[in-house]
Amino acid sequence: MAGTQQVLVKRISYEAERINSYELVARTGGELAPFTAGSHIDLHLPNGMVRSYSLVNDQRERHRYVIAVNRDAESRGGSRFVHDTVKVGEIMTISLPRNNFALCEQAEHSVLIAGGIGITPLLSMIRRLVALGRCWELFYAARTRAAAAFLDELGTFRSDAGLHVDFDDERAGRVFDLAAIVRAAPARAHLYCCGPLPMLAAFEAATADRPADRVHVEYFKAREAPATEGGFVVRLARSNRTITVEPGRTILDALLDAGIAANYACTEGVCGTCETRVLEGKPDHRDQFLSEEEQATNRSVMICCSGAKSRMLVLDL
């Protein structure tokens, strides 16, 4: 498969309640493709699912990728499949690393805010900031101490500005005051947040007045329902085919039904894998991958979740 590589599962470790880490090495030994802090890889699971997971290890490591998977109670099947079936010694197909949540390495100060499994991309960022000798601070909220992954390891990093952990069950009526954290951040700080949807919504509200290039958000899940209203056609300019998108189907569903090998991974509008150039027509954007400005240009569309506001979309496919 183009853009994929085969890896061997070398080690599986318990990191916290319902969270395991998986160490993946090149199947044939040697080095893996390089990555930068904040990157993710897609696992192509044997059951046909494709799921994205952040790399948690140090970007200077070329001999392995390490991901952490939360066995999510609301899992659509991906994390449950990984926990229940992936074993040490197994060969897996994965994508090359991609980074939609890049670290600004020159920032004077970085404020990292994590909720639960959202710690994963931030952990690789912390490793990078420590290696660069930059000033950073972490605010890490989790349900309980036992459910918080990587606590011991985080404790080994020295942060000039502070490393704050916060557990729902130890808060005694206090709230995790994200707005106060953002207010206290220096004006020139770069702010990063990864966690559950309510945390991301609070973060986006709290940072609305800050310059967009200093505010960084990583979504794991869709914020909006996919566009399945249908009732439009998609013309594929390169293959010269026209596909009708019926009600109840996404564009991606319709393409796959028609036997078209479209690229996709998360199917939730967060990973960017299915981004497709729009040549004509007006998409109904439902993704979290493109910025509002990018969506407004209508130059591309995430076909896994977005629909059309025009009767036809012409795509560069």
Ligand code: FES
């Ligand atoms: S498949 Fe991830 S954004 Fe569409």
